[in-house]
Amino acid sequence: MSVRDDKDSLKRTPLYDLHLSLGGKMVPFAGYDMPVQYPAGVLKEHLHTRNSAGLFDVSHMGQIALRPKSGKVEDAARALERLVPQDIVAIAPGRQRYAQFTNADGGILDDLMVANFGDHLFLVVNAACKAEDEAHLRAHLSDTCVVDSLADRALIALQGPKAESALTKSCAAAPAMKFMDAGPHIVAGLACFVSRSGYTGxxxxxxxxxxxxxxxxxxxxxxxxxxxxxxxxxxxxxxxEAGLCLYGHDIDTATTPVEAALEWSVQKSRRSGGARAGGFPGAEKILAHFDHGASRRRVGLRTEGRAPVREGALLFAGSEGGEPIGRVTSGGFGPSLNAPVAMGYVPTRLSALDTKLFAEVRGQRLPLAVAAMPFVKNTYKR
Structure with a gap:
């Protein structure tokens, strides 16, 4: 296949032409032709989002409605709990929760957001996994739910300290919303679904x-x-910088929520001793990790120098010799910190804050240390 043929095979979001008109540099991502940056450049775009408001096209993500055949949203919630370790029944109408689809080995098939819209559940899943996620839902929940792919909808994110003031001009309900509120709202005269959430911290x-x-x-x-x-x-x-996982990099089918340091996302009701403990794929392994710990853990990493440590770099306990003890899964330069940041997996015994490690970069071992995440304090409106 030629480069041109490959380019032509990419899907386009409804905002493709707008990206071109704004000078967006388009690249392949998850099967879509997406803007990696605009003329301002990545650094300025990053800092503008931290200081003002940034607008992102995330229409490549999957949007799915899970509609209970009984008409009772609680039935859809109980059905979804067969596939995720989170307490979905406890999500109140107008609220949203982070979750993961797990497999029989306790690994993560995908991570997603689940909102209760009163009469049905609204799911947002990752672009690269959405076809598999829809098939997974249909295969396991069709007895109680209708799985409705909302392919006729786009998704945009407005992020930053001035996001509220910017959205309020088009959506009167925006100021009253708290972090993880979600539901139907009118925006610029349009019938939209709005959640107060995002992927930036x-x-x-x-x-x-x-x-x-x-x-x-x-x-x-x-x-x-x-x-x-x-x-x-x-x-x-x-x-x-926000310490948030990217599916396929920081979490995957061989990583449990406990290994990924996502214990906070699994409510006590679904853990050992809880009222509805287990009942999801991989429960035996995941609950064993809760009870006895996992052998490895995702951690934040900060280098002593200015050189970024990229994804795939091997981690070592010492400056010379020895076998690798872990691997970097995400890494780069943090513009808000003016310093490199990374995260990766290390043995749990080496996961304590300030533990000294070494990353192999271009044949040399660079010193780094386990660091607290998020690297930049989040500013969610609680």
Whole structure:
């Protein structure tokens, strides 16, 4: 296949033409032609999001409605609990929760957001996994639920300290929303689904909008001088500073939620001794990790120098000799910190804060230390 043929095979979001008009540099990502940056560049886009408001096209993500055949949203919630270790029944109407699909070995098939819209559940899943996720839901939940792929909707994210003021001009309900509130709202006269959440560590919103109206809504928000279009490059550096996992890199089918330091996402009701403990794929292994610990753990890493440590770099306990004890799964330069940041997996016995380790970079071992995450304090509106 030629480069041109490969380019032509990529899918496009409803905002593709707008990206081109804004000078977006397009690259392949999860089967889509997506903007990695705009003329301002990754550094300025990153800092603008931290200081003002950044607008992201995340329409490549999967949006799914899980509708209970009984008409009772509790039945859809109980059904979804067959596939995730989270307490879905406890999500109140108008609220949202982070979750993971797990496999029989306790590994993570995908991570997702689950919102209770009162009469059904609204799910947002990762772009690279959405076809498999939909098939997984249909294979296991079709007895009680209708799985409705919302392919006719776009998704945009508005993130940063000025996101609320920017959205309020188009959505009167925005100021009253708290972190992880979610539901139908009118935005710029359009029927949208809005959640107060995001992937940057900043306060912000994700807005699901009919695909045909995505361009109009995006242009309306960009009319605000506080709002700048942001590409995938800054999205990645922002989420890394926030200590947030990227599926397929920091979490995967061979990693349990406990190994990934995501214990906080599994409520006590689904753990050992809880009212509804277990009952999800891989429960035996995951609950054993809760009870007895896992042999490895995802940790934050900070280097002593200025050289970034990238994904794939091997980690060692000493400066010379010895076998690798772990691997970096995400790494790069943190513009907000003006310093490199990374995260990766190490033996649990070496996961304590300030533990000294070494990363192999271009044949040399660079000193680093286990560091607390997030690297940049989050600003969610609680």
């Amino acid at each position: 900043e306060d912000g919103f994700e807005i699901s909008v009919p695909a045909a109206d995505a361009g109009h809504l995006t242009k309306t928000l960009l009319e605000n001088p506080d709002v700048m279009p942001i590409g995938l490059g800054a999205r990645d550096s922002l989420r890394l």
